[in-house]
Every structure is written in structure tokens, then in C-alpha cells.
């Protein structure tokens with residue numbers, strides 16, 4: 001018998017030590033509970049569940065599997081505790097610079113598979129489960145996605161956490177523990193219907209409630225000034241309604257390196273003393289209502305991707321996260337160093353994931369000036385040396401602005417501080433551009449007008465020492481457009497950090513077959529240094545290798561085919577080309593262009609023009625913001641077109657079309673390994689970077705795409721001959737905007753005019769007259785910012801090129817290999833190395 005697990009005993013951390021061989025072995029799980037009884041409660045739980053499972057005659061219903069998941073996850077977490085504690089102790093004792101990554105979103109997905117991989121206990125767990133009628137995969141399916149994000153921005157934060165831990169960096173993620181994450185998407189008659197995502201219903205086995213880190217976050221009240229004993233003029237913020245922030249920690253294991261970082265998620269609770277005050281005054285109902293108000297703050301994630309929402313509760317969330325996280329950082333500092341902040345910036349840096357947590361800027365000023373009595377200039381220096389801002393969008397509608405009135409009421413002291421920051425900063429502007437009043441108005445943090453607003457991006461640029469874009473093109477457009485004046489004032493603040501994705505989740509974990517093939521040829525180093533994939537280029541003429549590569553893709557396609565059959569009731573055929581676009585539904589991402597192309601193929605097949613056609617299965621998936629009518633209508637259009645395509649016996653020989661409901665991280669883990677052609681077709685200049693594009697490329701998909709976001713850099717890495725490029729570039733889009741005439745792109749008899757005619761005839765909405773009128777009008781409007789008509793013909797031609805290329809499977813597979821080979825630059829490890837060396841200096 002092997003040694004039972006003793007995870008509660010602290011163990012000395014060693015960089016080489018991997019926590020392998022620590023899973024409970026079969027005999028320990030079934031009948032040998034006595035040895036572990038007093039050492040590992042969760043292991044006992046695991047043993048008990050397994051024993052019951054066995055006594056049930058090995059039948060395993062969903063309930064059993066959920067129990068098994070809970071037990072296994074708890075056991076794995078337990079195994080991390082010693083290293084988790086040790087990581088924290090070492091970081092402090094070694095005096096390492098601490099990075100706080102502040103983000104309103106962490107789109108983590110599932111954690112079990114990632115933990116098994118990074119802790120190197122997958123094989124032992126698999127062995128331990130072998131004799132029971134259940135696989136790891138089945139157990140993994142039981143885990144509810146932690147969907148604490150909308151899309152790319154939140155998933156980036158999750159990839160960064162994995163890279164930071166795997167690169168042995170002392171980085172803590174700070175976020176919100178939303179009771180309800182990203183809504184679940186259902187389809188009813190082809191329409192999106194939102195269902196609440198109660199991801200915590202079964203409990204979260206990964207989290208640890210860390211009550212010792214509780215802090216209070218103030219809201220409302222008023223400010224007043226007073227002179228203290230030293231004659232200093234201070235400000236206090238009083239009569240506040242405080243909300244308790246309770247820390248829930250999630251472990252973030254590095255890849256086989258013994259480091260366990262922390263994702264600290266804050267939950268809002270009512271403070272007892274606040275409740276009591278009300279209660280003593282007899283306002284029982286008021287007190288209970290206020291308690292609910294406090295807990296509302298972390299109730300739900302706002303489901304808007306790339307658009308600001310301006311809701312008061314959202315501002316409360318932002319301040320709640322920012323204040324709680326900063327108080328936590330300052331408490332840790334003061335515990336070690338007392339009230340001397342002169343070295344604070346040497347040991348601390350904060351990365352703001354977009355402007356969502358930018359309210360942390362005045363909050364840090366408040367804490368330092370009002371609570372720790374630093375002089376303004378000293379405090380400003382701390383802010384200035386510790387805060388860095390990442391911009392994620394060029395869309396003006398996504399730039400956050402908060403009404404001054406709202407902020408004055410909810411956060412009176414914070415608003416005063418913003419005014420003071422602005423006044424001092426505008427002196428600098430006046431100095432730079434003497435006598436230029438319009439510059440002052442243009443660049444002011446306060447946007448004047450009937451209802452003055454705080455421009456959060458400007459606040460972030462003024463206060464932070466680093467402002468970065470997320471792809472080369474994006475950064476270039478920021479410095480030459482949106483933030484041009486600021487770039488003139490502070491050119492050295494601006495820098496580019498092209499996004500990336502973690503090769504652990506997005507290759508090693510999600511594509512085990514390709515992963516095994518890669519390791520067989522290249523060894524294992526690619527998992528922590530993805531530039532090793534370059535060596536694949538040596539095998540692009542190796543016929544045996546090409547065949548193995550193709551076989552892996554084929555097997556993955558068969559798996560996805562089953563998922564599509566189950567989820568959509570549409571039969572994909574793994575012999576056909578899999579053409580996929582999954583991402584949030586947004587006009588700028590142009591799912592419409594894709595749908596119009598499907599209609600075009602449908603027409604061609606109906607006309608019998610099938611000689612050159614390559615059979616293909618088109619998949620679209622993604623959620624629309626609940627208030628975004630046009631995006632929701634696009635989902636309906638996709639579903640109606642899919643219905644016509646799939647129910648036509650002739651058409652479906654050549655074309656199948658499915659809309660996958662509830663696209664999320666777990667779905668993407670099945671989708672990207674099985675994709676032949678990745679659709680990255682946004683209007684040039686609108687997609688900041690994209691990361692879905694990188695996941696597909698890593699897994700050997702070819703891209704059909706515009707010169708937008710990181711596509712530009714992907715194309716440069718892989719070469720034109722391995723990429724289906726089309727469409728206007730960003731400059732051409734901007735130029736055409738001045739005089740755009742969509743009609744000129746649909747001359748009679750053109751493919752687009754035929755498509756429009758069929759769409760306008762109501763062919764796809766016979767029972768629902770007129771429902772797609774607004775989509776039709778948008779395509780024909782000279783004000784269509786997304787210029788769908790302008791790019792259609794070029795897109796159609798690129799699709800013909802892709803189809804022709806697909807006919808030669810050997811050469812297609814070679815291109816697939818070259819795409820994976822060229823994807824090394826898009827590992828988030830590379831991105832994080834850039835943040836570490838150029839921004840954090842950690």
C-alpha cells in the first residue's frame with residue numbers, strides 16, 4: 001500500500017518538488033479510510049464518495065458525479081494548501097515586488113483539469129479512477145464554469161494569472177465574487193433568452209473564505225475638514241454607509257513549479273455595526289433593506305462587453321473592488337513596514353485591467369492622504385509610481401464616463417480628490433499649450449456640459465506611469481487618435497503589450513491528442529516556452545507526421561460533431577470543412593458578414609453551382625448583451641438561416657449551419673481543437689487585439705481575417721500564404737467613412753445584391769414578416785460604421801481561396817502545422833514577460 005495523503009502537514013517548499021504521486025490510491029479510496037481519517041478530511045470525503053459509488057454497483061448518475069467532483073476538487077485543493085501558504089511566506093520573506101492585477105472580470109472557466117495538469121497529478125488521478133465506471137472527463141464535466149467575465153478582457157485576466165504563476169511571479173488577482181456570473185444563454189424560437197448563472201449553487205470547492213482580510217468600504221456620507229494637533233488641515237469622510245468586503249481566495253497553481261498564487265475575490269456583506277445603529281433607532285425594516293443593498297453590490301456581473309453601462313450599481317462595484325483591494329495591500333504593507341510609504345513603490349505595483357478599476361487612483365490618494373496623513377505630493381508620487389493602465393478598446397461607446405453628480409453623492413471624498421487631481425494636471429496642460437483654452441477643455445478629466453462627467457480613461461492616463469494597448473495596431477491607433485494629445489504630453493508612458501493566451505489551458509489541456517504529438521516530436525519544453533513550436537517547421541514535409549497531424553484534427557472534429565449534435569440538433573460531418581466564428585455577438589465583429597456568406601453559399605447550391613464547392617459546416621456561437629437589440633437580432637437571423645440550410649436535403653449535402661447556445665470557456669476548449677477555418681473578420685481598426693484568434697491558430701486552424709488587432713501580427717508570423725486575408729485596412733475604413741455608399745458595393749447581379757434580394761424577399765422569415773428590416777437597413781446605410789457591404793466581395797473571394805486550399809488536404813495540413821509553429825509569440829507567457837520587464841520591473 002502506498003503512503004496515504006497528508007496534505008495538512010506543512011511541507012517545505014522546493015522549486016523542484018512537484019506534488020505528484022500524492023493522489024489517493026485505489027485501496028485507500030475504497031476500504032482503507034482509517035489511515036487518513038485524522039489527516040485529511042477531504043480525502044475521507046473522497047474515499048466515502050468512492051466507496052458509496054462502488055457499493056452502488058458502479059452505476060453513476062449525475063448526482064454521484066457531482067459528489068465525485070466536489071470530493072476530488074476538495075482533495076486537490078487540500079493538496080495545494082501547504083504550497084499555497086509557503087508561496088505567500090516566501091514572497092514576503094524574500095521581499096519580492098508584489099503585483100496586484102485589478103480586474104472587474106476573471107473568466108476562469110473550470111479549474112479541475114487545469115489543477116491536475118499544473119500540479120502534475122493527472123496520471124495518478126486517472127489511475128486511481130481506472131477501476132470505477134467513471135472517467136476524469138466525466139467528473140470534469142460536473143464543474144460549473146466560473147464565468148466571472150464577459151469575453152476577451154476577462155479571459156485575458158485568467159490567462160495572465162496562469163502565466164504569472166507558471167513564471168514564478170508574485171502576482172495576486174483582485175476581483176469580485178459575483179453571486180451570478182455571465183448569464184446562461186438559451187435559444188427559444190431562435191431568440192436568445194437569458195437565464196441567471198447560479199454558479200455557486202453546489203458550492204465552490206476551490207475557494208477559501210479568508211475573514212482575517214475583511215475590510216470596510218465607505219459609501220455616501222459627507223466630507224468635512226479639521227485641523228489636527230500638528231496644525232495640519234485634514235479631511236474626513238463621515239456618516240458613511242459602510243459595506244463589509246469579505247475575501248474569498250482561489251488558488252492559482254503554477255505549472256509544475258510549486259508556486260500557488262492567489263485570486264482574491266471580494267464579496268459584499270452588511271457590516272454589523274451599521275446594521276445595529278439602524279436597529280437601535282427602531283428602523284428594523286430599514287436595517288434589513290440596507291443589508292440587502294450591501295449584498296447587492298456583488299450579486300451580478302454586468303453582461304456588457306465593449307460598452308459602458310453607466311449604472312450606479314456598476315460604479316459601486318468598481319469602487320468596492322478598488323477600495324477593498326487597496327486597503328488589503330496597504331494593511332499588508334503597514335503590518336510589515338509601519339506607516340512609512342517611502343519604499344512602497346519599490347515593492348508594489350498595480351495593473352488596472354481597463355478603466356473599470358480606475359477609481360482606485362483617487363482611492364489610493366484618499367487612503368494615503370486622509371488615513372495615513374501623507375502630503376498630497378508624496379501620495380501622488382506613490383500613485384504615479386505604482387499604477388499602470390491597460391486600454392482595451394477604441395470604441396467611443398465603451399469609454400467609461402461617470403456623472404459628476406452621481407459620484408458626488410455616492411463617493412463625495414473621491415470626487416473632491418478627482419477635482420484636485422484635475423486642477424493640478426490642467427496646470428501642466430496650460431504650460432504645454434499656453435493660451436489654448438480648447439486644449440484644456442478637450443483634455444480635462446471632467447467633461448463639461450449640461451451633465452458633467454468624469455472621463456475615467458483620462459484620469460487613468462494622467463495618474464499612471466504606464467499606458468498600454470493590447471496589439472501593435474491598437475497601440476498605434478491610440479497614440480495617433482484617441483489619446484494623441486496625451487501622447488504628445490507624455491510619450492514615454494505609452495507602450496504596447498500584445499495579448500496572449502496560456503498554452504497550458506489552450507493547447508496542453510484542451511487538445512491532449514495534439515499535445516501528445518507535439519511532445520513526441522519536440523519534447524515537453526513547448527509547454528513553458530512556446531517558441532519551441534517553431535521547430536515544427538522542420539516536419540512540414542514529413543508525410544507520416546502530416547498524416548498524424550491530420551488524424552488528430554479529424555478525431556477532434558468527430559468530438560465536436562457529437563457536441564453540436566447534442567447541443568444544436570444539427571448533424572455536422574467531420575469530413576467537411578469546419579468553419580467557425582465564436583465570440584461575443586457585436587456588430588463590429590461582423591457575424592453578419594459571415595451569415596451573408598452562408599446565404600450566398602445556400603443560393604449557389606440551390607442554383608446547382610456546386611462543382612467547385614467544398615462542403616462545409618459553419619458554426620457561430622456567442623452571447624449578445626441583453627440590452628443590445630441589434631446583436632440579439634443577429635442571433636435570430638443566424639438561427640433562421642440555419643433552419644433553412646439544414647432542412648433542405650440538397651443544400652445540406654454541401655452546407656450545414658449551426659448556432660451553438662451558451663458559448664463559454666468550456667465550449668471553446670472543445671471548439672478550437674476541432675476548427676479548420678477561424679473567422680476573425682472584424683471591421684479593421686475596431687478589434688483591439690482578440691485572443692480567440694490566437695487559440696485557434698495555436699490549435700492549427702487557418703485564419704480568414706482582416707488586418708485588425710493581433711491578426712496583423714499573426715499574419716506577419718505565419719506569412720500571407722498561410723492566411724486568408726481580405727478587406728479594407730484601418731486607414732481605408734477611416735477614409736471611406738467620409739463618403740460611404742453601400743449601393744456601389746452591390747451592383748446588379750453581384751453576389752451581394754443576390755444575397756440582399758433573397759434576404760429582403762423574406763425567404764428566411766416567412767412567418768415573421770419584417771423582423772430583419774433593421775439588419776437590411778443597416779447594411780444599406782451610408783452611416784454603417786461596420787461597412788459590411790464594402791468588405792463582402794473581398795471576403796467572398798477569400799472564402800473561395802480557403803475552399804480551394806482545403807481541397808488539397810496534404811497542403812492544407814502543412815499550412816495548419818505552420819500556423820501552430822508560428823503561434824509561439826502568442827503565448828501569454830511572452831506577454832507577461834513584457835509586463836514584467838517593461839512595466840512591473842518585478
Ligand SMILES: *Cc1c(COP(=O)(O)O)cnc(C)c1O
Nearest residue numbers: 151152583664665668690691692
Ligand atoms: C477567448 C474567448 C473570448 C475572446 O474571443 P475573441 O474572439 O477574441 O473576441 C471570449 N469568450 C470566451 C469564452 C473565450 O474563451
